[in-house]
Amino acid sequence: MKKTWILLLLISNLLSASCEKENNVVDNDFKNEFTISSGEDWSFPTWVKPKYESGLGYMGEFSSNPKIKHAGTTLTWAMLNPSEGVYDFSELEKWLKKAEEADGMILFRLKASVLDRKSPWEGTDGSFIPPWVVEKHQPKTFYTRKEDNGNYLLYAAPWDSGVQNEFKKFVEEFGKREYFANKHFLAIYLHAMSRSYGEEFFISEEFTPQLLEAGLEADLLMKCFKDRMDWWSEAAGKYSHKLAWVGAGSIQGFDYPKEELDRYADQNGFGRRGGFIENYFYEPVVPPVAGQKYVNGYVINDWGHFFHDGRIFGDESEETDEFGVASDEEIRFMQQSIFYQAARVGINFLWVSEKNISLAPKVADWYCMVAGKGPTESPDASCWLREAYVRSIYGDKKIRTWKNFERLLMQRDMEGAKTLPVEKYNLNGDNNKGKKDPSRMYEYSARRTDTANGQTKMIFILNDEFEQSLKGNSQIKITYLDNTSSEWNLLVSTKNGTSKFGTIKGKNDGKWKTITFSVEDKINKGSLGNGASFIIDVKNRKDLTVKHARVIRMV
Structure with missing residues (x-):
């Protein structure tokens, strides 16, 4: 009897072990x-290919580098609307044709408020607001930059009611041309005013009094750019994801609800344009941007955030002078970090230079393959x-x-x-x-x-x-x-x-x-x-x- 009991116990143990193995495998x-x-x-x-609407772009021309499929160029309101009731979109159409020939896409920077400037780049100065608009409505003006070397930026107040009325007509005409529907049209920037040469959105404190003298008020500023967003949204229709807001920045010494202006752009389907990812820990790529959260030392992405719904989400990495005095290995590390950070946060378009790509070619390739792709699409x-x-x-x-x-x-x-x-x-x-x-x-x-x-x-x-x-x-x-x-x-x-x-x-x-x-x-x-x-x-x-x-x- 005792032997039988021992035998049964052994069989039971074997069965138990067998079940455990089968359950956990x-x-x-x-x-x-x-x-x-x-x-x-x-x-x-080899089957992995870049997403067409995403990737790298080169400003000023289409590159022969196969990694850089897209391009960007600058347009001005003055160029496209040279006189009252007259519109000339030939420059825009020329670039759309170039994009078609390159099987790429073109991004447009539209500058509209600078009245005059002197910059470090020859052949790029002049008036971006049509002179006839200034002559007709006589808007107040202000400087946002004056340097000892003679460089300066002079703006016409965008909130002037006459300027606004003319700008609305221009946007309506732009919409009628149906350029947004062109598959080679990547995006267009909606600019503001800045001390930088790109009409971004930042005014240093020394120039804020001039804006106040030109009639700047918080309500007026908000109405100015909300109205412009509305007009562009109507013009773009279902292609509002091709509109890129530069982001509401600081006017030092002057308070206005910046976050409200950014939310308005988001609600209207606008994408976002950053401009300095050389600093890969700067505000447009860290929490809370795109729904990111910081939790116990880690940054967690929200891939369901609307920034990842196909709207343009871009930045720029075209400079190398920000790296300072560093070894070649350190510079490569920083450039790799730029491309990786862009992919991590979900940025789908980067304006780059050949130099930046040469510093981290393999990571640039990797970025092109993952850009614009969410969890179910990413390779x-x-x-x-x-x-x-x-x-x-x-x-x-x-x-x-x-x-x-x-x-x-x-x-x-x-x-x-x-x-x-x-x-x-x-x-x-x-x-x-x-x-x-x-x-x-x-x-x-x-x-x-x-x-x-x-x-x-x-x-x-x-x-x-x-x-x-x-x-x-x-x-x-x-x-x-x-x-x-x-x-x-x-x-x-x-x-x-x-x-x-x-x-x-x-x-x-x-x-x-x-x-x-x-x-x-x-x-x-x-x-x-x-x-x-x-x-x-x-x-x-x-x-x-x-x-x-x-x-x-x-x-």
């Missing part, structure tokens, strides 16, 4: 299906593990730690998986000056495990929408620094349990490498706990340093 053998290549890997399968999800100390988040100047640049893939520190920032860059130039902790102008470009304190793992979590949209097999790419004899495995939560890859053994040769894993089953959270999609697990006490993680959809 986690005991697949470790696979060695991975390849290791040198350096960073930003590549995609990859990516995370750049890094750290900086930023004080422009929410515009309150409070210093916050910003971990990682994350686009649909998150790395999270938790018990057993707390990482440390490594690979320090001392960035003391103008880039992000004033946007970061002045006592910590450096940034870290990677993170590592902390095995000495029991932190042996790195946990990665895919955006739910991206993960659910995966149709089958995928690749995981990890860019790591092979500077130890670390031994580690990759554990991937899949539809049928956990796929295990390993063991990867470091050669300690000090080189950056990218390892690519082929995941045949559909990635699906559940088998690893902590909401993890995949985990790096170090098996010895030698730390692993990781810079990039990417999940690439293969079908």
